[in-house]
Amino acid sequence: GQQVMQIPQYQHVQEGEDFTTYCNSSTTLSNIQWYKQRPGGHPVFLIQLVKSGEVKKQKRLTFQFGEAKKNSSLHITATQTTDVGTYFCAYGGSQGNLIFGKGTKLSVKP
């Protein structure tokens, strides 16, 4: 079935370094969403991308949707300890449900 691969699974960075997580699909996606889950918390919606080649920014976070709508990325500039958590991509499945990637767990060393 339709699946996305999220890489890397884990990322450890020094505070101030940049961080990027990728979401790759073998098929074209109609849209993609990104969520953040803090340790012990619940997933919180960050953004939705719909258009081919779309780029959106939220302060230090930059989200991209590939031209072929088969991949997406989330880039964080100059990480802070508040960025710690797991970042998930999610997309609309063929059966009308929302399917989540396995996530990238980010840790930030102060």
Next chain:
Amino acid sequence: NAGVTQTPKFQVLKTGQSMTLQCAQDMNHEYMSWYRQDPGMGLRLIHYSVGAGITDQGEVPNGYNVSRSTTEDFPLRLLSAAPSQTSVYFCASSYRLHNEQFFGPGTRLTVL
């Protein structure tokens, strides 16, 4: 607005016991869903509903039942708990099918 609420927050069951995890939302969302989260597995969809009276199976439905008699409530029933159902359970809702999902705080379930 309370958003999405879930009860209980923590639960310990013995193998074979049954229980219902409660989920309610006050945003008048049509779409509601249940996920389970296990280490390294991400969020896996158990059941979902696109409106009152309509439910459908997700990726891992076995051992779980749902019903949607009202727009607000979407309870998840474990029929006969098994250790493999030890997990964190999240309920979520959204205005439409592929819109922003609002998650509840989760229920941490342990089956002994």
